[in-house]
Amino acid sequence: MRVLIAVTHLLGAGHLTRAAALARAFAAAGHEALLVSGGRPAPMVRAEGLRWVQLPPLHVAGTDFARPLGPDGGPADAALLAQRRALLLDALADFAPDAVITELFPFGRRALAAEFLALVEAAQAREPRPLVLASVRDILVASAKPERIAQAHARVAQLYDAVLVHGDPALVPLDASWPLDAGTAQKLRYTGYVDEGMAAVPETARSGVLVAAGSGPAGLGLLRAAAEAARLQPGLGWRILAGHGVPESDLAAIGHDLPDGTIERARPDYRALLAGAALSVSQCGYNTAIDLLASATPAVLVPFEAGGETEQRLRAECLAGRGLARVLPEAELTAASLLQAVEAQLQAAPPAPHGIDLGGAARTVAIVDDLFLQSRTAPGRVRVPSPVRERAHPAFALLRNALDEAGTRFQRVRFWWRDDDAVVASPALDRLIGLAEAHRVPILLAAIPAGIEPSLGARLASAKTVRAAVHGLAHHNHAPPGEKQAEFGPHRPLDALRDDAAAGLRIARERLPGSALLPVFVPPWNRLAPDLAAALPGLGYRGLSSVPGPAIPGLARADATLDPIDWRGTRSLRDPEVLLRDVAAGLASDPARPIGLLTHHRVHDDAIWSFIGDLLSILAAHPAVTLVDPQTLFSAAAVDSGAAASTLPGSSAVRNG
Missing domain, CATH: 3.40.50.2000 (Glycogen Phosphorylase B;)
Structure with a gap:
């Protein structure tokens, strides 16, 4: 999607901070985001990596929001406001967004209603019409004049597809501060609080x-x-x-x-x-x-x-x-x-755990993505194909049709995701986690224990959708010349394999947060000596993930089935027609067969990132798909109940590990 966010902060920088965080979340999920700011530049608000249009800035004196002031400190006159409107409409025309988000308006910024209405009405006139969404914080300041509240409700009813409420109703619902009518209440979408701050672990000894x-x-x-x-x-x-x-x-x-x-x-x-x-x-x-x-x-x-x-x-x-x-x-x-x-x-006693939802940035992206897909497939509307999804790769339509067929038979399609070779926090890892969070898809991140750097543990501590697994020990090849690469293949004594596998689990536990690590073994290159596989439960492992293979007593097993990388050729995206037709054909013949996606974030190019984003957009939003959390997939309960005896079967689409 292309998402335009319009915001004008007049007093503090909180509105701009939140809008910029949302723009970064859309960008991290693979979308294009344009932030149009109408307030003063704020040094503490990060602008790197964002497309940004700065309008002639406005501010207010004290709390006189009805009388905005221009850059020179004088009242904003008609010419200045006309200039801002023209720039705003130019940004809309040039960017051609799929979604337009107005921050606070129509619940506030009445003094700037003319420019916000000009933007929204111009968006409504476009073909295809973009989504039009309002973005508000958890608490609003309601006017004492009922007619102004009624006017805001009327604008929501006539012009807006939804209202994104960036709060958690468990702490404070919107109607605690704003008297909602039935129509507006139906359009509310609570996202949770938008937290873009770095994770900060409380000190054991606080002071000051x-x-x-x-x-x-x-x-x-x-x-x-x-x-x-x-x-x-x-x-x-x-x-x-x-x-x-x-x-x-x-x-x-x-x-x-x-x-x-x-x-x-x-x-x-x-x-x-x-x-x-x-x-x-x-x-x-x-x-x-x-x-x-x-x-x-x-x-x-x-x-x-x-x-x-x-x-x-x-x-x-x-x-x-x-x-x-x-x-x-x-x-x-x-x-x-x-x-x-x-x-x-x-x-006083220290605060107890609060359980308030702070995942609003990623959830906002997921909500808008869902609304966009729904808007393009709603009855009575002409569906606008995505250039990647269905024009460049028509097989995405086959995948969607196969999912639809499964849904009509009330069958569930299981989907899970594994990514290999993690060692350090990086922009590529941030992009991976951003996609996972935006689509609310849990992910198993296979980390190479000997290479784990402190930044990886710190990043995983704040990534709620990610669990880590043990990716061998050092990802070193021990196979003889002329044979396929393997770190844990049948080329070394079993004792050496056992020692290295045990060391991998021990090092991973030392270097990664305990809450993030699952005792799941992922052999590099997806190759594993059968004798070592049988020994893994005795080393403390509860799960195994490789390419499809036999069940191992004492282990929950879930294997990857879909690897989009052309390892033996271009090392870019494999032919998407072949990939997606295979998946669609598999679903048509056996919808119970799970889809296990395998990615390698450190080597993705734009084509691979684009394919993954499009695939997730379809799978995560489809009502017939169940997103499987690795923590559930490899739980001790699954082992103890005998689930380990049944591996998750799949195709031979995985080429490498």
């Missing part, structure tokens, strides 16, 4: 009080109170971070007599600092709340409430209601009241 006050001048009151509290109780170990939108003169005045290092500008390693802090003091914007949830740091929240704002206070109260924070109302903020709240929270 970390204060952060947003990206702009709205946090000046909190900065001043925290600086005075640091003067009164310096022994608490204060570190105060001010946003880049705070004027330098204000920052200098606030910290004029504090020790060096006490107050500084916001830093990109904020989450790591948070994970090591004994306590956080902050406002309660969307991204701040996610940082707290991800780091499990005890918190005192001083929600921003100027100008009648209610968003942060409601979010803070919801977090406090679950025992995750203590709330100090902004109206009661002084250095003394802040110290009292800090000392009380330092003595």
Whole structure:
């Protein structure tokens, strides 16, 4: 897909941060994303790797959202607004998106309604018509005028296909802040919170009080109170971070007599600092709340409430209601009241695990992908073929038809995915994980134990859809000259094979997070001496994955059946017609036969990435397909119940391992 996201942040940078995170998630999943930003550039928002159009930026003074100001600080006049509309429509025409996402509008940004409506109405007039979606945070600020709420509902009904709510209703449903009508409620799609921060494991010994006050001048009151509290109780170990939108003169005045290092500008390693802090003091914007949830740091929240704002206070109260924070109302903020709240929270019990969904970036991509596929196949609409899926490779249509046939017979097609040769975190691994998360497809990542670098373990700690397996020991060939390559073939004594297999499991357990690693053996080159296979359960292995082969007592076995790489020729994509016709033919003759995809992210070219993305788009969205989690596939229960006695059969499509 091509996805255009339009956002204008007027006060802080939270709206832009979330929109940019979504754009990166679409790009990581193999889609094209264009971010059109109408607010001021924000230094802390990452723009690398994104297509970006910057409109003449607007901002507001204080909380006067009805009167946006232009780049020169004066009121945004008709000529400036007309220029922005023209640039926005040019971006739409040039990019020709499959989906248009408006951030906050039509639930907010009423002062900019003309440009958002111009974009949406122009999108509606295009052929084929793109999806039109609204993107909102977990909490909205509802107008006190019922007619304005009714107007937003009418625009959703007339112009929008869905509303993406980037929150978890288990914490706060949208109707806690916005009075929904029945039509709008039916169009809501909860994504979970959009967390793009790096995983930060909480320190075993936390220390100090970390204060952060947003990206702009709205946090000046909190900065001043925290600086005075640091003067009164310096022994608490204060570190105060001010946003880049705070004027330098204000920052200098606030910290004029504090020790060096006490107050500084916001830093990109904020989450790591948070994970090591004994306590956080902050406002309660969307991204701040996610940082707290991800780091499990005890918190005192001083929600921003100027100008009648209610968003942060409601979010803070919801977090406090679950025992995750203590709330100090902004109206009661002084250095003394802040110290009292800090000392009380330092003595309180640490927050319990919260279970709140932070997977909103990948789930947003999956939801939009599903909506796009549905829109192109809805009754009464002309289906627009994907250039890759059905124009360049007509066999994708055969695959879809075979799945449809299985569905009409109420048969389920099982699908699982394995990727080999992992050793280090890399852009290619990020792209692989992005695809898995975007399509909600679990993946088994076969890691080479002797080559595992620390960055791989850190990356897997934050990848919820990925489990690791043991890919031999060092991926060294021990076969004699002239024979097919093998690390664990029948060319060495069984004791040597056993020792190396045991060492592989031991090293993998030392270098990878325990929650990520499954005791599953994946032999390099998919070649394995039968005597070693029988010995694996005694070494601690519970599963085996190779090419289709016999069942092994004591092991759950699941083998790969579909390898898209032409290993003996171009080392690029094999003929997709042959690949997909084989899969479709297999499904037609035996829908119970699972599809086991085998990939190698370190050597993929664009053709292979494109094929995998298209394949996942069809399989993950089809109602007849069951996505099988490797953790379930290789569970101890499967072994103990005798499931190990039945391997997952497949074709001979796998060429290499």
